[in-house]
Amino acid sequence: MKFVTFLDNRQEKVGLVLQDSIYDLTQINHNLPSTLIDILADDDFSLIICQQITNEINRGEHKKALVKEPQILAPIPHPSSFRDAYAFRQHVETSRLNRGLDMIPEFDQFPVFYFSNHQAIQGPGKIIAMEKHFNRMDFELEVAIVIKKEGINIKAEHADEYIGGFMILNDLSARALQMEEMKLNLGPAKGKDFASMFGPYLVTPNEIEKYKVEPKEGHIGNCYDLEMSCSVNNIEVSHGNFKDMHWTFAEIIERISYGVKLYPGDIIGSGTVGTGCFLELNGTGKRQNPAYKEQWLQPNDTIEMSVTGLGKLVNSVHLYTQ
Numbered sequence: 001m002k003f004v005t006f007l008d009n010r011q012e013k014v015g016l017v018l019q020d021s022i023y024d025l026t027q028i029n030h031n032l033p034s035t036l037i038d039i040l041a042d043d044d045f046s047l048i049i050c051q052q053i054t055n056e057i058n059r060g061e062h063k064k065a066l067v068k069e070p071q072i073l074a075p076i077p078h079p080s081s082f083r084d085a086y087a088f089r090q091h092v093e094t095s096r097l098n099r100g101l102d103m104i105p106e107f108d109q110f111p112v113f114y115f116s117n118h119q120a121i122q123g124p125g126k127i128i129a130m131e132k133h134f135n136r137m138d139f140e141l142e143v144a145i146v147i148k149k150e151g152i153n154i155k156a157e158h159a160d161e162y163i164g165g166f167m168i169l170n171d172l173s174a175r176a177l178q179m180e181e182m183k184l185n186l187g188p189a190k191g192k193d194f195a196s197m198f199g200p201y202l203v204t205p206n207e208i209e210k211y212k213v214e215p216k217e218g219h220i221g222n223c224y225d226l227e228m229s230c231s232v233n234n235i236e237v238s239h240g241n242f243k244d245m246h247w248t249f250a251e252i253i254e255r256i257s258y259g260v261k262l263y264p265g266d267i268i269g270s271g272t273v274g275t276g277c278f279l280e281l282n283g284t285g286k287r288q289n290p291a292y293k294e295q296w297l298q299p300n301d302t303i304e305m306s307v308t309g310l311g312k313l314v315n316s317v318h319l320y321t322q
Contacts, residue, residue, distance in 0.1 A: 001016065001017075001047070001050055001051065001054060001203075001204045001206075001207065002016070002017035002018075002201040002202070002203050002204075002207065002311075003015065003016060003017065003036050003039070003050075003075060003165070003201060003202045003204075004017055004022055004070070004072055004073075004075060004199070004200060004201055004202075005035075005036055005072075005073045005074065005075055005076070005077055005123075006022065006067060006070035006071055006072050006073060007070070007071040007073060008024070008067070008070070012034075012035070012073065012077065013025070013026055013034070014026070014032075014033075014034070014035065014036050014039060015067055015070065016050060016053060016054065016057075017201055018054060018057050018058070019057075021066055021067075022066070022067040022070055023053070023057060023062055023065045023066060023067065024065045024066075024067050025039075025050065025053070025065075027064070027065040028053055028062050028065045029049060029053065031049075032046055032049060032050070033046060035078075036075055036076060036202060037076060037078075037079075037080075037146075037264050037265035038264075040146060040148040040164035040165065040264060040265075041148055041149060041164075041264035041265075043148060043149075043164070047204070072123050072124050072125070072199065072200055073122075073123040073199075074121045074122055074123035074167075074197070074198040074199050075123070075146075075165075075167055075198060075199055075200075075201060075202035076121070076146055076167075076198065076202065076265060076267060077121055077123070078118075078121070078265075079118045079121060079146070079265050079266060079267045080118070080263045080264070080265040080266050081115070081118050081263075081266045081267070082115070082116045082117065082118040082121070082196065082266075082267045082268075082269070083113045083114065083115055083116070083256060083266070083267070083268050083269070084113060084114055084116050084142075084171060084192075084268070084269035084271060085111055085112065085113040085247065085252045085268060085269060085270055085271045086107075086111070086112050086113065086271040087111060087245045087246055087247040087248075087252060087270050087271045088240070088244060088245055088246060088270070088271055088272060088273050088274050088276075089107065089244075089246040089274075090240075090244060090273075090274030090275075091271065091272045091273060091274045091275075091276060091277075091280055092104070092107055094274065094280055094283070094284060095279065095280050095283060097287070098280065098283025098284055098286070098287050099283070107246075108246075110255055111247035111251055111252045111255045112255075113252065113255070113256060113268070114187075114188065116171070116192055116193065116196060116269075117192070117193040117194075117196070118267070120193055120194055120195055120196060121196055121198060121267075122195055122196070122197045122198075122315075123197060123198060123199045123200065124197070124199050124200050124313055124314050124315060125314075125315060125316070126315070126316050126318055127172070127195050127197065127315050127316065127317045127318065128318050128319075128320050129172070129174075129194060129195065129317055129318070129319065129320060130194070130319075130320050131319065131320070132174060132176070132177060133172075133174040133177070133194055134174075134296075134297070134298070134299060134317075134319060135174065135175075135176035135177070136174070136175035136176045136278075136296045137172065137173070137174055137175070137296055137297040137298075137317065138172070138173040138174075138175050138277050138278045138279050138296060138297060139170055139171075139172065139173075139230060139232070139238075139276075139277060139278065139297060139303050139305075140169075140170065140171040140172070140173060140272045140276060140277045141170065141228055141229075141230045141238050141240065141272060141273050141276035141277070141305055142168075142169040142170070142171055142269045142270045142271060142272055142273065142276065143166055143167070143168065143169060143226070143228070143242055143269075143270045143307060143310070144166070144167045144168075144169040144198060144267050144268060144269045144270065145163045145164075145165070145166055145167075145249050145267070145268050146163070146164045146165050146166075146167070146202060146265065146266070146267055147162050147163070147164065147253075147262045147263065147264060147265065147266040147267075147268070148162060148163065148164025148165075148264055149161075149162055149164075149264060150261060150262065150263055150264065151257060151261070151262050152257055152259070152260065152261040152262070153257060153258060153259065154253055154254055154257040154262070155254055156220050156221055156248070156250040156251045156253070156254040157220060157250075159221065159249070159250035159251075159253035159254055159257075160205070160221055160222045160249070160250050162253060162262065163205055163222075163249060163253075164202070164204070164264070165202040165203055165204050165205065166202070166203050166205070166208065166309075166310055167198045167199060167201065167202050167203070167310065168198065168199065168200075168305050168306075168307050168310050168311065168312075168313040169196065169197070169198055169269050169270070170196070170197040170198075170230075170303060170305055170313060170315060171192065171196050171197075171269060171272075172192075172194065172195045172196065172197070172297075172317070173188075173191055173192055173277070173279070174190075174191045174192075174194065175191065175279055175296075176191075177190050177191035178190070178191025178192065179191070196269075197313060197315050198267075198313070199311075199313050200311050200312070200313055201310065201311050203309060203310050203311075205222070207309060208224050208226065208308075208309045208310075211224045211225045211226055211308065211309060212224055212225075213225045213243050215248050216245075216246060219246070219247065219248055219251060220248065220250060220251065221248030221249060221250025221251055222248065222249070222250065223242075223243050223245065223248055224242050224243060224309075225241065225242070225243045225308075226241065226242035226243070226307050226308040226309055226310065227239070227240075227241055227242075227306075227307070227308045228240045228241060228242055228273050228276070228305075228306070228307045228308075229305070229306050229307075230276065230303065230304065230305045230306075231303070231304045232295075232297065232301055232302070232303055232304075233301055233302055234302075234304075237278070237281065237295070238273070238275045238276050238277070238281070239275060240273035240274050240275055240276055241273070242270075242273070242307065242308075244273065244274060245270055249268065249270070252268060253268070256268065278294070278295055278296055278297070281295070282294040282295065282296075297317055298317075299317065299318055299319040300316065300317070300318060301316065301317055302314065302315070302316045303315050303316070303317070
């Protein structure tokens with residue numbers, strides 16, 4: 001199933017996406033929880049009801065619950081936490097090579113992550129940023145998961161059972177701010193805390209089951225063959241594949257949950273896919289050609305991210321003016 005969160009008279013509601021249309025679940029069944037986090041956490045009841053509603057819509061029912069011209073928010077607009085991992089080897093290796101560094105051996109020893117700002121979550125549409133954010137502003141092409149049930153010390157063998165769904169993630173980065181603060185060996189933080197965009201849908205695991213492939217040798221957990229791409233102003237700048245994650249989400253969950261409880265609504269990002277940001281692309285271009293002209297996001301640019309089965313996330317970035 002595919003879900004969205006949308007605004008209706010300033011009230012956040014959950015919508016079920018079917019045949020490119022959105023149906024107001026609250027209008028169909030008043031017993032369903034009012035937030036997507038609660039629906040995922042109540043999968044023994046709520047997701048079964050949602051599947052029944054899907055079948056009814058396919059039979060032509062619930063036409064009065066169609067939502068016209070909805071204002072789409074992030075699927076999980078108020079997550080309990082947001083962690084971002086560093087799981088694609090190509091991105092890490094290439095980024096280090098561009099800085100004249102060897103591949104760091106610790107990358108193969110354990111998955112690493114950082115905490116981002118769970119209060120700066122946005123969905124499709126217009127993003128307002130400050131002047132300093134536009135000093136080498138960058139996109140990051142990622143996939144994120146949402147945790148659906150509470151757990152601690154979760155083993156990778158069972159960790160996929162905790163995943164409620166998948167979303168596209170564009171983790172905006174202010175690279176000048178990020179590089180300044182990381183000289184102090186702490187971060188990233190200020191270069192990352194202003195906007196992370198998710199959506200347009202949350203897609204449940206069964207929807208992408210047909211894309212499942214074997215993980216990389218020596219790894220465990222579900223892996224999916226999903227093409228990922230990003231265009232800026234209708235020009236493709238990035239292309240990768242979700243199956244190229246070195247660390248699976250199951251292994252990342254095991255690492256994150258060691259001695260720490262995870263909760264429904266926690267978001268975990270995959271990290272940037274190979275070629276999935278201007279920082280990497282610019283570094284490779286300059287390494288191969290000293291005359292290469294760097295590209296960064298500019299005010300009024302439009303970023304479109306597409307992932308097989310997860311839809312298309314479209315945002316535009318704009319300079320804050322008083």
